[in-house]
Amino acid sequence: MSITYREVKADILRQITQGELAPGSAMPNEVDLAASYGCARATVNRAMRELADDGIIERRRKAGTRVRQNPIRQVRLNIPIVGQEIAELGASYRYTLVHSQAEPAPDWLRARMALDRDDRVMHLICMHYADGAPYQHEDRWINLGALPEAEDHDFTDTGPNEWLVSTVPFTDAQISFHAVAADTSLAGYLGCAEGDPLFQTERTTWLEGRTITFVQLTYRRGHRVTMQY
Amino acid sequence: MSITYREVKADILRQITQGELAPGSAMPNEVDLAASYGCARATVNRAMRELADDGIIERRRKAGTRVRQNPIRQVRLNIPIVGQEIAELGASYRYTLVHSQAEPAPDWLRARMALDRDDRVMHLICMHYADGAPYQHEDRWINLGALPEAEDHDFTDTGPNEWLVSTVPFTDAQISFHAVAADTSLAGYLGCAEGDPLFQTERTTWLEGRTITFVQLTYRRGHRVTMQY
């Protein structure tokens, strides 16, 4: 076959990284590039589209394509399910349900989850262990108005995350990362000292505009989230 | 024009989220889908390719396409330059160079950056302020073997990050997020108490296999990194 879009992409990327195409400079248009590579315009288009998607170049109709002044640096971050995360570490996974109760939503949670005054929630506290050692503390609230089945479901054996992803896959979510100090309770569960700095993830999940669940995931001391780009 | 790949994608996604196509189930092949949508195979292909890229479906030659059992949850995370990050908050940005010295690489850093025994590094400590308040503490090491210009460059007015992205754009990097306790020095710089939990980012950057720089970015107390998907 003739030249592939991967080769075109690689060649353009090479020209950019080796300085033949300076940041900020304009590139030839698709028609000319196709002619110079001796391929169809669609091939060049796909190469350029992917480069634009990667944040390397910037494309605008009529204005043409140029090398970005400062390439956008972005990474893709996988949001794992804790059981899988631990399995990928090569460790054995154990789950425990610590607390499980349906109750009216406290005020702070009503604000976070955009709930009404009389909405009830399922409050679950769970622990996830890797090779027997505490790995993650899960403090989860499920909106019983949106998911009444949660009240009767038995979370003794499998975590709410597993149940949720199989019951309501394809949700929208907002995630945030931050650091917290271990309070007495977290220190007890995670086997660290009170006041220790812990990495915490918060996640709110929606389905078609309705809040499904809010969860705080607190990791054992020293946990890192790592990415490449 | 006839049906677009976006419409095809949206329709397939709708079928999946509304349960018409169950997780794990096989989908019709591209030729059949194209016929049923009354469009070209390339149109269906693009829709399916993007869905696969989004982690919704799984495609294998010959085996066909099926809806993923558990959709891959992933987010794109932009790695901002601190000045831009602060500007986007609508705050004023101020930068200070605290410390700047060329020195032999300490042992722990040689391991991290894969340096030789006699490699020298540029050690920079900087502070970034938002509306006058401490925002981020930057502790950076630049490999002078790979970037000798760094020794003579003046970092008084602009941060090393800005200089690096304009000098060596298009690098590879590994990033990690974690929580640390503020030591005396960090507490002083960031205006928090010793022992406070702080969100920290570590980043190692390479260019063609050579380590360029290693940096620890520690944020003010309460900082969050937020993402949507």
Add this chain to the structure above:
DNA sequence: TCCCCTGAAAGATATAGACATAAGGTGGAA
């Protein structure tokens, strides 16, 4: 001078057809 309309440029996308590649499945040989 300012504003709106129009033409043209360049990317975005659709189409039909062809060939490439990977991999599941099957039948025959060992």
Add this chain to the structure above:
DNA sequence: TTCCACCTTATGTCTATATCTTTCAGGGGA
């Protein structure tokens, strides 16, 4: 029975061409 060669099939990609959409730039009118 086991295993390998081969056939088939679904996705992957390229070509050539056409149309659509966005947007810049220039001209004309108020």
